Amino acid sequence: MWKQMLPALRMTLLMTVVTGLIYPGVITGLCQVLFRSQANGSLITRNGQVVGSALIGQSFTKAEYFQPRPSAAGAEGYDASASGGSNLGPTSQKLIDRVKGSVARLHTDNPAMQGAVPADLATASGSGLDPHLSPASAAVQIERVAKARGISVDQLRPVVDQLTEGRDLGLLGEPRVNVLALNLALDEKFPVR
Amino acid sequence: MTPNGILQIGIYFLLILAVTKPVGTYMARVFSGERTFLHPLLRPLERLCYVLSGIKEDVEQRWTQYAGSLIAFSFFSFLLAYLFQRLQGILPLNPMAFGTAAAPASATAMTPDLAFNTAVSFVTNTNWQSYVGETTMSYLVQMAALTVQNFVSAAAGIAIAIALIRGLARQQANAIGNFWVDLTRAVVYLLLPLSLVGALFLCSQGVIQNMGSYTKVTTLEGKTQVIAQGPVASQEAIKMVGTNGGGFFNANSSHPFENPTPLTNLVQMLMIFVIPAGLTYTLGKMVGDTRQGWAIFAAMSIMFLIGVFVVYGAEQSGNPNLAKLGIESNASATQSGGNMEGKEVRFGIAATSLFATITTAASCGAVNGMHDSFTPLGGLVPLFNMEVGEVIFGGTGAGLYGMLLFAILAVFIAGLMVGRTPEYLGKKIEGKEVKMAMIALIATSAVILLFTGSSAVIHFAKGSYWNGAYGPATGNLNNSGPHGFAEILYAYSSGAANNGSAFAGLSANTPWYNLTIGLAMLIGRFLIIIPMLAVAGSLAAKKRVPVTSGTFPTHGPLFVGLLVGTVVIVGALTFFPALSLSPIVEHFLMAQGRLF
Numbered sequence: 111m112w113k114q115m116l117p118a119l120r121m122t123l124l125m126t127v128v129t130g131l132i133y134p135g136v137i138t139g140l141c142q143v144l145f146r147s148q149a150n151g152s153l154i155t156r157n158g159q160v161v162g163s164a165l166i167g168q169s170f171t172k173a174e175y176f177q178p179r180p181s182a183a184g185a186e187g188y189d190a191s192a193s194g195g196s197n198l199g200p201t202s203q204k205l206i207d208r209v210k211g212s213v214a215r216l217h218t219d220n221p222a223m224q225g226a227v228p229a230d231l232a233t234a235s236g237s238g239l240d241p242h243l244s245p246a247s248a249a250v251q252i253e254r255v256a257k258a259r260g261i262s263v264d265q266l267r268p269v270v271d272q273l274t275e276g277r278d279l280g281l282l283g284e285p286r287v288n289v290l291a292l293n294l295a296l297d298e299k300f301p302v303r
Numbered sequence: 304m305t306p307n308g309i310l311q312i313g314i315y316f317l318l319i320l321a322v323t324k325p326v327g328t329y330m331a332r333v334f335s336g337e338r339t340f341l342h343p344l345l346r347p348l349e350r351l352c353y354v355l356s357g358i359k360e361d362v363e364q365r366w367t368q369y370a371g372s373l374i375a376f377s378f379f380s381f382l383l384a385y386l387f388q389r390l391q392g393i394l395p396l397n398p399m400a401f402g403t404a405a406a407p408a409s410a411t412a413m414t415p416d417l418a419f420n421t422a423v424s425f426v427t428n429t430n431w432q433s434y435v436g437e438t439t440m441s442y443l444v445q446m447a448a449l450t451v452q453n454f455v456s457a458a459a460g461i462a463i464a465i466a467l468i469r470g471l472a473r474q475q476a477n478a479i480g481n482f483w484v485d486l487t488r489a490v491v492y493l494l495l496p497l498s499l500v501g502a503l504f505l506c507s508q509g510v511i512q513n514m515g516s517y518t519k520v521t522t523l524e525g526k527t528q529v530i531a532q533g534p535v536a537s538q539e540a541i542k543m544v545g546t547n548g549g550g551f552f553n554a555n556s557s558h559p560f561e562n563p564t565p566l567t568n569l570v571q572m573l574m575i576f577v578i579p580a581g582l583t584y585t586l587g588k589m590v591g592d593t594r595q596g597w598a599i600f601a602a603m604s605i606m607f608l609i610g611v612f613v614v615y616g617a618e619q620s621g622n623p624n625l626a627k628l629g630i631e632s633n634a635s636a637t638q639s640g641g642n643m644e645g646k647e648v649r650f651g652i653a654a655t656s657l658f659a660t661i662t663t664a665a666s667c668g669a670v671n672g673m674h675d676s677f678t679p680l681g682g683l684v685p686l687f688n689m690e691v692g693e694v695i696f697g698g699t700g701a702g703l704y705g706m707l708l709f710a711i712l713a714v715f716i717a718g719l720m721v722g723r724t725p726e727y728l729g730k731k732i733e734g735k736e737v738k739m740a741m742i743a744l745i746a747t748s749a750v751i752l753l754f755t756g757s758s759a760v761i762h763f764a765k766g767s768y769w770n771g772a773y774g775p776a777t778g779n780l781n782n783s784g785p786h787g788f789a790e791i792l793y794a795y796s797s798g799a800a801n802n803g804s805a806f807a808g809l810s811a812n813t814p815w816y817n818l819t820i821g822l823a824m825l826i827g828r829f830l831i832i833i834p835m836l837a838v839a840g841s842l843a844a845k846k847r848v849p850v851t852s853g854t855f856p857t858h859g860p861l862f863v864g865l866l867v868g869t870v871v872i873v874g875a876l877t878f879f880p881a882l883s884l885s886p887i888v889e890h891f892l893m894a895q896g897r898l899f
């Protein structure tokens with residue numbers, strides 16, 4: 111083994127340079143040229159101001175906005191520098207209490223909501239930054255949002271449908287609506303007076 | 304389960320089936336020193352590596368020298384990874400000033416025990432993370448310490464598997480290859496090209512790749528949101544291809560910046576299995592009988608598919624305690640139903656269940672949903688996958704040599720039943736091989752069960768050095784009752800199996816957990832590798848015995864069944880008591896509505 115020490119040291123340093131500096135450096139250079147927007151976080155600007163990332167969820171509490179799933183990222187949720195899930199197990203009292211609270215609030219905020227709550231709407235995502243809602247979770251909020259913006263449900267529904275994405279390649283993952291994209295579209299089309 | 308979900312799983316499996324032969328053939332050529340289509344481009348780089356590190360390409364090593372080289376290399380790798388972390392405060396590429404007085408208030412301190420745990424974790428291809436990436440590690444550490452180990456620990460695993468294959472393929476030889484050559488070839492011809500292509504694809508889909516500091520944005524409702532940045536794509540690609548699994552961010556592949564779309568999710572899952580599946584074909588190719596490789600592939604596939612559908616079924620049925628509160632548990636066209644706690648909408652139930660099974664079947668440990676929030680049976684499969692040693696495709700290289708260990712046991716058991724000296728691929732399996740296989744098996748099982756047992760009962764004073772403000776080692780749990788016990792069992796299973804995924808509710812960043820899990824990772828890596836290299840050396844020296852009518856064929860369904868049986872029975876006998884105290888009992892308590 112002792113005879114192997116010198117080659118081991120040299121190989122460690124060499125690999126550090128090749129795979130730890132050159133490789134990520136080359137990838138950074140290429141990505142910054144080829145995919146500039148994606149490489150820097152798919153940031154969205156409105157009136158010259160960065161308002162978020164197309165991929166990262168943010169919290170919405172006002173009635174005139176579609177509201178995202180509960181989030182366990184950071185103390186107040188949707189902390190994009192402290193990602194993570196609740197890590198509460200299926201028999202956790204804390205989980206049941208939290209979901210109970212969410213369900214009650216959903217019913218208060220959306221009196222028109224009927225039937226069972228869509229599975230994603232009262233549960234926290236793994237990243238705490240889930241940018242999406244299922245189409246069903248968006249649908250149950252349409253009436254509230256329309257009312258808060260002083261428009262009719264029939265005016266609002268097409269906007270939601272238009273921003274609903276299907277499965278990738280018609281097959282992969284699940285249908286979904288990007289909450290930030292939807293709310294930005296609402297602010298543009300039906301601004302709150 | 305929905306038809307679409309089953310289709311997603313089926314298509315994934317068919318894609319893996321399709322890449323196994325071409326990738327396996329390519330690897331067989333690379334490690335036999337034959338030319339491939341990439342040689343004109345990469346051969347100069349390979350040569351340069353030998354020149355710069357002073358290695359003679361054509362000198363082969365005995366198994367002891369091979370093992371010595373690996374240990375020496377791992378030692379320096381550990382040292383460098385440790386130093387990079389501890390010194391990150393004075394090193395460049397640290398826009399968030401981690402490890403200095405100017406770090407954000409939420410930053411985690413880089414203590415010696417955390418740096419030890421992380422260095423061991425990445426050197427052993429485990430990638431267990433006691434830390435939160437975005438609040439702990441500078442970009443330089445992520446690249447020059449962690450990304451590097453993602454490459455070389457994976458390459459070392461492949462090298463060991465290739466050495467073991469040579470042991471089976473050669474006769475009356477005393478050498479099993481050259482560790483440095485195998486390592487270099489794995490990096491240059493396999494991991495680097497796959498990672499380059501993978502990283503560019505991932506970035507094109509939205510995975511970030513920059514060196515900037517975190518972006519402060521004002522949300523539509525006027526709140527401030529700080530968005531973490533970093534060189535993610537380059538690390539993400541090798542994290543998958545090398546079955547490493549250590550996320551750039553805490554949320555790992557559930558984070559939209561690591562895994563933004565269902566398409567990237569599929570590609571990441573393919574990246575995990577491509578080398579482990581390909582190696583089964585490489586085995587067949589190098590021993591001159593591809594049916595042998597396909598038999599191993601078949602045994603792995605059977606266990607894999609059973610696992611996937613157990614997880615998917617359990618997760619899709621959801622949590623009855625939530626259904627009682629009025630949460631929809633059935634899937635419909637507009638929502639996924641099932642247990643969505645800890646899962647992302649874009650992946651849904653099927654793609655998350657599939658990912659969880661793949662990542663724990665392989666020694667990857669990346670997650671696209673939080674395993675801690677899975678249903679009990681959904682969490683049982685990942686636990687079991689890890690506890691049988693990740694031989695269901697398994698880690699790059701590690702899966703194959705782990706499965707060959709079980710193949711040795713399987714033919715040994717068959718030999719006992721018929722009263723004949725067992726053989727595998729024409730090599731007599733004798734006392735030494737079986738002893739070595741048993742050392743590997745007992746060491747890893749013991750380390751899981753002993754540390755789990757200790758952590759369940761050990762008591763520390765509150766505020767002590769060993770476990771800080773948590774007090775007893777059970778004070779670090781996020782869940783109570785059987786699920787709490789499962790968090791501990793999962794942690795040591797993940798460590799000893801070099802997986803790295805977690806029931807992440809466990810707050811593991813204390814000296815007690817950092818050191819014991821670190822030890823579990825070291826034992827789980829080296830007490831398998833060294834015995835398996837000894838087996839390689841011993842087999843290489845043997846003559847090949849001719850096939851007779853009494854030879855037990857190891858390429859038919861009987862052998863596949865025996866191999867699966869051996870894995871399941873050994874795993875079940877060792878871990879059933881521990882598993883029955885955690886996921887199994889929790890399943891019944893959940894059905895009764897008991898909460899903790």
